Amino acid sequence: MTRQFVGHRAETDDLTESLSVESRAGLRQFSLERMIGYGIDHADAVEMRARVLDGQDWRSAATALARECLRRVEEAPAIAGVLTRVAYLRRASALLRMGQMMMLTDTDERRDIFGQAAALYARAAELAADREPVCIDTDTGKLAGWLIPSGQPAAPAAIVIGGVEGWAMDFDSIGLELAGRGVDALMLDGPGQGETRFRHRHYLSPSWRHAYGRAVGFLDERAPGRPIGVVGNSMGGSFAMALAVDDPRIRACCDNGGIIAPWMVPPSVGTFYSKMVAFCGTDDADLAMKAWASVTPAADGPNAGYPLLIVQGGHDPMVSMDLAQLLLDQAPTGDKQMVVFSDGQHCVYNHRHDRDVLIADWLTTRLH
Structure with a gap:
């Protein structure tokens, strides 16, 4: 055969x-x-x-x-x-x-295609019994995600988010590395992403911090007081930093591919800009950019001293080394570092295992 x-x-x-x-x-x-x-x-x-x-x-x-x-x-x-x-x-x-x-x-x-993909993922999760679906109520709509448990009581936890294109299921390799190190991992579709968007019609708005705050609360309620971290990939890194600086429950943050000013992405980038607009559930670009303007990763806030790891690809065609350095320099925390993969693509996809291990080891050390 x-x-x-x-x-x-x-x-x-x-x-x-x-x-x-x-x-x-x-x-x-x-x-x-x-x-x-x-x-x-x-x-x-x-x-x-x-x-x-x-x-x-x-x-x-x-x-x-x-x-x-x-x-x-x-x-x-x-x-x-x-x-x-x-x-x-x-x-x-x-x-x-x-x-x-x-x-x-x-x-x-x-929506149908993505719904089929989610159903297959859920079927695999049920067979493997290694993760569970999550649905979180917020004032602006439901959040969907997948919890990969570490199997340890009162374990630290982390939220892992994607960006404009890759979402919760797409980055579960990071969640698996975290869970293997004793950290419960919530692979979250934030407003404008994945099942949260296609199933629950929940899009990005200036109220996005409340929605993400409810996700932090979900983890905190399951084990009150445990340390919680956040990992953001691509534009999700910008969300992660903007969330971490405002929420004292966040003990550590990793940005893998975010930018300092998401709202300054120009229309000339074509399809990516169109996807950013669709992320907000509208075809009005001005309205969408007002929502994106609320994502402020370099702003000051009540949790400004959070530990920060920036992971950067040296050959990233979307986020230059200069932009990554600017974000590192302007991040309000003094506890910060950047690790560069010299030939790394955007989000260091070409070193996925090394990237995942780096992020998981660093976050685990900070949360334990």
Whole structure:
């Protein structure tokens, strides 16, 4: 029996110039390393890119590979194949999440795709019994997330958030490293992200601090007084710092790829700017930027002395070294440091394991 694949394709200009604008943008914005960083299996990432290069559109390539993963789920042995089913369910979920990445508006189709991805993730979680869904009520809407417990009573806890594109399920590798070190990890979809957005229609507004504060309260109520940290990835790093400086319950904060002034991202960056506007549940760019203007990572506040770790990629095309240094310099805490991966991409996706271990070790040390 032969399992047939398209296989690796050299991504030359001659090959890509005939592709659609969306396909070229997808290949450019979501590198192989970034796809893997969002939970895509290496083989699936290679195959998806090859299919796109051969002319299949971004969404259908991801969806077709997800269907193949689901076929493997059904073929797995009833008793011996539990781990196999979990693995393929998670692979299928990650592929569906990647498939909707190039959709710029919140259509019913996009909600359906993301809903399918979330359902597969939930099915895997139920089989593996290693994480549990969370829904938190706030004044502005519900927050969705996943709690990866450490299994230790009254353990420290951390909130892990993504950015404009990658969300709770996409960064669960950090949560797993934290839980393995005795830190309960809440993988949170904040306002404008993931299930919070597509299922509960809860978007970014100037009231976002209250919503995140309720997430901190959720962890505190489960084990009153325990130390709590926050990890923000990409634009989530800006949220994490702005939250940490205002909330004395936050004992430590890691920013992996945030910027000092999110509201200053110009319209010229194209699809990313459009996604920032959609993050706010509107098509009014001025209204959206007013919401983003409330995200102030370098501002002073009642918890200004919080420990801060900034993780930066030396080859980050979105956040330059100068911008990262500016954020480090202007952060109000005196307890701060930056670790640079010299060849690191945005969010250091190309060193995912080393990045995750660095963040988890540092945060665990600060919270214990």
